[in-house]
Amino acid sequence: MMTGNKLAAGLLALGLALGATGAFAQAAAPQYMNGGIGEGEQDAIKAAAKDYNLHLLFAQNNGEYISDVKLEISDAKGATLLTLPSAGPMTNVKLPAAKYKVAATYKGQTKEQQVTVSEGKTSNLSWRWDGAGK
Numbered sequence: 344m345m346t347g348n349k350l351a352a353g354l355l356a357l358g359l360a361l362g363a364t365g366a367f368a369q370a371a372a373p374q375y376m377n378g379g380i381g382e383g384e385q386d387a388i389k390a391a392a393k394d395y396n397l398h399l400l401f402a403q404n405n406g407e408y409i410s411d412v413k414l415e416i417s418d419a420k421g422a423t424l425l426t427l428p429s430a431g432p433m434t435n436v437k438l439p440a441a442k443y444k445v446a447a448t449y450k451g452q453t454k455e456q457q458v459t460v461s462e463g464k465t466s467n468l469s470w471r472w473d474g475a476g477k
Contacts, residue, residue: 372424372425373416373424373425373436373437373438374395374436374437375395375425375427375434375435375436375437376388376391376395376434376435377427377430377431377433377434377435378432378433379408379410379431379432379433380408380410380432384433385433388433388435389433391435392435392465394435394437395435395436395437395465396436396437396438396460396464396465396466397435397436397437397438397443397445397458397460397465397466397467397468398433398434398435398465398466398467398468399414399430399431399433399434399435399436399445399447399467399468399469399470400431400432400433400467400468400469400470401430401431401432401433401434401447401449401469401470401472402432402469402470402471402472403471403472403473404471404472404473408431408432408433409431409432409449409472410429410430410431410432411429411431411449412429412430412431412447412448412449412470413426413427413428413429413430413447413448413449414426414427414430414431414434414445414446414447415427415445415446415447416436416438416443416444416445416446417443417444417446418441418442418443419441419442419443419444421444424438424443430447438460439460440460440461440462441459441460442457442458442459442460443457443458443459443460444456444457444458445457445458445468447470449470449472450472452472454470454472456468456470
């Protein structure tokens with residue numbers, strides 16, 4: 344038979360274990376690097392690219408890089424993992440291996456792509472806009 348102290352200690356341990364499980368269930372926002380305006384920033388992002396497994400590039404159809412892209416990355420269940428209100432022209436993200444939906448909005452035009460991030464591999468996505476909203 345458990346005494347009051349042992350029962351309380353057991354319930355406390357159970358509560359801590361459940362609390363820890365809940366804390367680990369909430370994933371932290373993924374690491375990312377964003378920028379690329381100017382040669383210096385582009386060089387820095389390219390140099391660090393090896394540390395990230397998802398590389399994103401935003402441009403207009405004429406090849407001109409763009410920023411001010413609203414970026415949203417969601418997991419397969421639809422939970423938003425990362426939102427950047429002003430991404431681009433280059434964004435590198437570090438994600439666990441899984442399937443994701445990446446939505447990019449520029450001047451009111453949203454484009455979506457599905458991507459599978461695999462262990463030990465790099466995924467590259469790029470978007471081009473035709474000057475939407477001008």
